Amino acid sequence: MHTTTATTSPDRNAARQDVPTDEHGAPIINTVAAVAIAPSGVGAELSDYVAEAIAVIRDSGLPNETNAMFTNIEGNLDDVLRVVRDATMKLAGQGYRTGVSLKLDIRPGFSGQMTQKPALVDEIIAGRERD
DSSP: OOBOOOSSOOOTTOSOOOOOBBTTSOBOOEEEEEEEEEESSSOSOOHHHHHHHHHHHHHTOSOEEEOSSOEEEEEEHHHHHHHHHHHHHHHHTTTOOEEEEEEEEEOTTOOOHHHHHHHHHHHHHHHHHHO
């Protein structure tokens, strides 16, 4: 994917950023999503069902990571929402009542936030421990 870049690096402290665009001039809206997808009424253990939804996310090609509560996904907003829909439909399309918890951090001008955010927090904590 060809992208244009802003003339300066994004400023973490700025409330507003320049929005990069793709080769067609469409805005690239970087998004980190935390999503939990699970069926209702299927019993106490949901892991087999949740694994079906997570497999769709992992097969999407978007950066993702799964923890005990959520799966995080990063990419352009449209791509992230498409993957969340597809993963939801993996269960809902089988007829299961499906609950989705979704939180989005939409931050134009940034990328790689799934790794950079935790690294920044670690850096801040280490700096406080040195003080």
